[in-house]
Amino acid sequence: DIQMTQSPSSLSASIGDRVTITCRASQSISSYLNWYQQKPGKPPRLLIYAASSLQSGVPSRFTGSGSGTDFTLAISGLQPEDFATYYCQQSFILPPTFGGGTKVDIK
Amino acid sequence: QIQLVQSGAEVKKPGASVKVSCKSSGYTFANYGISWVRQAPGQRPEWLAWLSAYTRNTNYAQSLQGRLTVTTDTSTSTAYMELVSLRSDDTAVYYCARGIPVAGKLDYWGQGTLVTVSS
Numbered sequence: 040d041i042q043m044t045q046s047p048s049s050l051s052a053s054i055g056d057r058v059t060i061t062c063r064a065s066q067s068i069s070s071y072l073n074w075y076q077q078k079p080g081k082p083p084r085l086l087i088y089a090a091s092s093l094q095s096g097v098p099s100r101f102t103g104s105g106s107g108t109d110f111t112l113a114i115s116g117l118q119p120e121d122f123a124t125y126y127c128q129q130s131f132i133l134p135p136t137f138g139g140g141t142k143v144d145i146k
Numbered sequence: 147q148i149q150l151v152q153s154g155a156e157v158k159k160p161g162a163s164v165k166v167s168c169k170s171s172g173y174t175f176a177n178y179g180i181s182w183v184r185q186a187p188g189q190r191p192e193w194l195a196w197l198s199a200y201t202r203n204t205n206y207a208q209s210l211q212g213r214l215t216v217t218t219d220t221s222t223s224t225a226y227m228e229l230v231s232l233r234s235d236d237t238a239v240y241y242c243a244r245g246i247p248v249a250g251k252l253d254y255w256g257q258g259t260l261v262t263v264s265s
Contacts, residue, residue, distance in 0.1 A: 071248075071249060073251050075252075081258075082241050082243075082255035082257060082258055083252075084255070085251055085252060088250075088251035094251075094253065126190060126191065128191075128252075130246075130247060130248055131248070131249075133205055133247060133248055134208070135247040135248070136193070137190045137191045137193075138190065140190055
């Protein structure tokens with residue numbers, strides 16, 4: 040299975056900050072990388088698919104980049120509703136696998 | 147609007163079986179697949195299986211092969227997941243999600259069903 044590694048595992052930030060989260064795949068996955076946001080007690084919410092495409096209804100402050108093995112999710116101008124856990128997920132081959140998550144909380 | 151609504155929480159004893167349903171609305175059910183994903187407390191999501199609502203083709207995670215069965219009823223736009231021979235480490239929230247697991251995305255999710263396995 041492809042291993043997905045996220046860093047950092049947690050971070051503290053303030054409203055208005057720019058935040059970046061990285062995700063590394065154990066082998067090349069081209070651009071088959073999705074990003075999800077999850078809040079406690081809720082299902083994951085798709086933010087970015089195919090590494091850089093913004094899912095409908097997601098604010099433009101979320102951007103994704105990268106290809107091959109290294110990917111980044113950036114949130115510019117952090118809002119109160121953005122405090123959550125973020126997961127990357129590869130959709131290159133079965134089984135799809137998720138990263139360990141990055142928890143973003145309030146500084 | 148697109149919705150996936152799952153059945154309620156379950157408490158089961160080790161060795162028992164559980165069947166979770168996922169009713170879709172707001173889109174043409176047969177045009178999409180349904181994936182099942184579970185998440186144990188404090189853990190990352192784990193993909194379990196996928197079923198094409200159109201072709202009925204399935205794919206399963208190797209770790210659950212033989213214990214997990216996914217099915218659909220296109221007449222009611224409902225997907226089902228049945229897990230047998232339950233163990234304590236099957237305790238998790240189980241989600242259904244619309245989409246394909248390879249070269250695709252999981253764009254709409256059910257609210258989750260907590261399955262607790264305890265003696």
